[in-house]
Amino acid sequence: MANTRQAAKRARRDAARRERNRYHLSKMRTYIKKFRTMLQEGRIEEAKAFLPEVVSTIQHTASKGVIHKNEAARRVSRIYELFNKALREAQG
Template sequence: MPIIKSAKKRVKITKKRTLRNRANKSALRTAIKRFERAVAEGDLEKAKVELVKAQSTIDKSVKKGIIHKNNAARKKSRLARMFNQLAANA
């Protein structure tokens, strides 16, 4: 445990930020899973709504520094490709 006052403060701040980042990352994963579930069910309308939500969540995660912008671009690209394949097959 830290002894210096500023170090104690940094520990508190780190805990707070860790919890916030964990919640945001969990929300990101959940949004992506909901979209993937809609695609697996073959529901085009639901998938379209979930795709928009997932992409929005990804963008927010980048803005908050949860994930890197290239990681976000890759995720969004893969989700869009999944949606386009579903749309082509429907």
């Protein structure tokens, strides 16, 4: 329990931020899982349409400060890598 008004306010603020961060992280992870599932099931066209939304969600999460911008770049890179690999396998 907080001992001062300042500490109490900080605890309230931290709780709100933690909730907001968890929302963004959860949404990002869900989108990534959906995308990977699409690729594994061979739904390439559906994944291609969903790709910009996944990338946007990852970048939005970084813009909110929930993840670092380099982590976002790495995740986007890996998403594109997976997509291109699945595309090559579907064609060849």
